[in-house]
Amino acid sequence: MSNRIFAVVALAVALALAAVTQLIPNEYFFSAAYTVLLFVILATAWNILGGYTGYVNFGSAAFFAIGAYTTVFFYNAFKAPLPVGIVAGTLVAGLAGLGLGYLTLRLRGVFFAIASLALAVVLYIFVVNWDYVGGARGAYVLQPRDVPFGLPRYIHLIYAVQLVMAAFALIVARAIEHSTLGRGLAAIRDDELAAECSGVPTLKLKIFSTMVSCALMGMAGTTFPYYLSYIEPSSVFSLSYAVNSIAMPLIGGMMSWMGPLIGAVLLGTVQQLVQVTVSSAWNLLIVGVLLVFFVTLAPNGIMGWVDAWRRKGR
Amino acid sequence: MAEALLEVVGVTKRFGGFTALDGVDFMVRPGERVGLIGPNGSGKSTLVNCIAGTLRNEEGSIRFEGEDIGGHAAHRRIRMGLARSFQIPKPFASMTVLDNLCVPLFYAARKHEKLAPGRIVEEAVRILEQVGLAGRAHAMSRGLTQVDMRKLELARAMAAKPKLLISDEAMAGLSASEVDDILALLFGLKEQGVAVIMIEHVMRAVMKFSERIAVLVAGRKIADGDPQVVVGNAEVVKAYLGE
Numbered sequence: 001m002s003n004r005i006f007a008v009v010a011l012a013v014a015l016a017l018a019a020v021t022q023l024i025p026n027e028y029f030f031s032a033a034y035t036v037l038l039f040v041i042l043a044t045a046w047n048i049l050g051g052y053t054g055y056v057n058f059g060s061a062a063f064f065a066i067g068a069y070t071t072v073f074f075y076n077a078f079k080a081p082l083p084v085g086i087v088a089g090t091l092v093a094g095l096a097g098l099g100l101g102y103l104t105l106r107l108r109g110v111f112f113a114i115a116s117l118a119l120a121v122v123l124y125i126f127v128v129n130w131d132y133v134g135g136a137r138g139a140y141v142l143q144p145r146d147v148p149f150g151l152p153r154y155i156h157l158i159y160a161v162q163l164v165m166a167a168f169a170l171i172v173a174r175a176i177e178h179s180t181l182g183r184g185l186a187a188i189r190d191d192e193l194a195a196e197c198s199g200v201p202t203l204k205l206k207i208f209s210t211m212v213s214c215a216l217m218g219m220a221g222t223t224f225p226y227y228l229s230y231i232e233p234s235s236v237f238s239l240s241y242a243v244n245s246i247a248m249p250l251i252g253g254m255m256s257w258m259g260p261l262i263g264a265v266l267l268g269t270v271q272q273l274v275q276v277t278v279s280s281a282w283n284l285l286i287v288g289v290l291l292v293f294f295v296t297l298a299p300n301g302i303m304g305w306v307d308a309w310r311r312k313g314r
Numbered sequence: 315m316a317e318a319l320l321e322v323v324g325v326t327k328r329f330g331g332f333t334a335l336d337g338v339d340f341m342v343r344p345g346e347r348v349g350l351i352g353p354n355g356s357g358k359s360t361l362v363n364c365i366a367g368t369l370r371n372e373e374g375s376i377r378f379e380g381e382d383i384g385g386h387a388a389h390r391r392i393r394m395g396l397a398r399s400f401q402i403p404k405p406f407a408s409m410t411v412l413d414n415l416c417v418p419l420f421y422a423a424r425k426h427e428k429l430a431p432g433r434i435v436e437e438a439v440r441i442l443e444q445v446g447l448a449g450r451a452h453a454m455s456r457g458l459t460q461v462d463m464r465k466l467e468l469a470r471a472m473a474a475k476p477k478l479l480i481s482d483e484a485m486a487g488l489s490a491s492e493v494d495d496i497l498a499l500l501f502g503l504k505e506q507g508v509a510v511i512m513i514e515h516v517m518r519a520v521m522k523f524s525e526r527i528a529v530l531v532a533g534r535k536i537a538d539g540d541p542q543v544v545v546g547n548a549e550v551v552k553a554y555l556g557e
Contacts, residue, residue, distance in 0.1 A: 180420050180421075183413070183416065183417060183420060184417070184420075184421060186406065186408060186409065187406050187409075187417045189408070190405075190406035190407050190408050190409065191404045191405075191406060191407075193368060193400075193404065194400065194404035194405075194406065194470075195406075195417070196368070196387070196388045196389050197366060197368065197388050197389075197392060197397075197398060197400075198389075198392065198417045198418035198421060198422060198470060198473075198474065199389050199392045199393050199417075199418055199421035199422025199423075199425070199474060200389055200417065200421045201387070201389045201421075202389065203387075255408065
């Protein structure tokens with residue numbers, strides 16, 4: 001399927017889903033689905049650098065937070081509407097990714113991972129001490145009273161927006177995967193030195209993939225302040241974003257765009273169900289147990305398992 | 315005498331206090347077959363790494379087709395036509411054998427060969443036929459045997475369409491008939507006008523292959539010339555066998 005056809009199909013599916021599900025009377029559905037979609041975007045974004053290129057980013061929460069706090073900043077400064085926050089947050093996170101890439105991508109493997117974690121800590125401290133966006137107290141972002149498209153509540157809109165953004169993230173990830181660029185990234189993941197000696201401009205490609213990955217993570221965060229109407233640093237910089245955005249591609253499979261999608265829908269839904277039926281404190285424990293299970297039994301994730309099964313059938 | 319394709323002048327490389335290369339001069343003419351030998355730890359691989367750009371030399375200059383490439387990143391050097399294979403094969407393990415070749419075809423050869431994107435797979439298949447791996451084109455590269463892995467390593471370097479190919483111990487640990495396979499491959503390159511630097515411990519292969527042999531010992535070049543003369547050189551014999 002060509003990129004253009006896939007883009008049309010993905011967006012059509014997203015819009016159709018958004019339209020059909022508006023009929024669901026239970027409002028909690030939208031809140032839960034929003035969270036799952038948020039993880040679809042985060043996992044897809046993480047996988048562009050982590051799965052395609054082989055660089056583990058522990059700082060997902062930082063880029064998510066950059067998106068969220070850019071929205072807050074523009075809201076405080078100009079009472080800017082949501083679309084402005086989405087575009088600005090994506091760009092700012094992309095620029096931050098570019099900076100991170102420039103500074104750290106000469107480091108290999110585990111050193112990059114540590115640097116990305118350090119960035120999250122530095123940004124957390126920065127935001128806690130930045131009074132304009134609420135500092136440690138947190139910040140309020142009021143949902144507009146008028147909801148467009150005749151939707152009943154603002155959460156319906158946020159959910160639909162998140163669906164379209166998830167489709168967008170998947171389109172970007174798939175386009176990269178199937179391009180010459182994707183082949184170059186895979187070469188870097190397999191053996192960076194051999195890639196460089198095969199003519200792949202490794203540093204440039206790594207910086208590019210970091211930038212795209214971080215921009216999409218930021219995009220996921222831009223709607224978050226509207227979702228809760230209130231954000232504060234410790235919840236936005238939560239460990240669960242960093243852990244989930246790694247765990248979901250790992251469980252779904254890191255070699256293709258479908259892996260993070262499957263992982264995020266599966267893990268995200270299970271977490272939401274457990275949160276309602278058992279307790280919210282169990283979330284990360286479940287992620288941990290599933291991770292151990294998959295790393296030992298299906299190291300290439302669900303997609304790897306499917307591929308192996310398909311090959312056997314042939 | 316033909317203009318030099320590769321010209322290494324006074325190259326020095328230090329690792330901390332250890333001098334791995336000490337003012338090495340070395341040159342290769344277009345289409346020439348040169349053997350580079352020396353005991354373990356004499357600096358052969360370090361010299362290759364400096365030429366290919368995976369290490370930076372502290373002193374001296376490296377010129378390729380007259381252009382100073384000392385400051386170029388490795389990927390720029392290979393795009394100019396300077397390819398190398400690795401001593402320990404480094405296949406792209408998640409890809410098929412065919413896709414392994416598509417990487418340098420896309421990223422290196424396309425720059426100077428003006429290959430249309432549609433012809434890349436075709437070209438990859440042609441190279442695989444040349445090295446005798448066509449039957450394994452769609453196998454995963456991580457599942458190859460040692461000798462096939464070496465062939466893939468050479469094929470990937472060839473796919474960059476180089477003017478100079480550096481083969482870093484492509485034959486270590488192979489059986490006699492496998493050595494002949496690889497030798498035939500490298501002789502085939504000569505016919506295409508590709509210059510080859512062969513780094514090898516298998517003396518039978520080096521002697522058969524090389525038009526000229528250079529000898530490195532402890533980071534210095536102690537001999538360079540006709541193979542028969544070089545292996546008779548007293549200093550070379552001393553370096554290999556002791557007094």
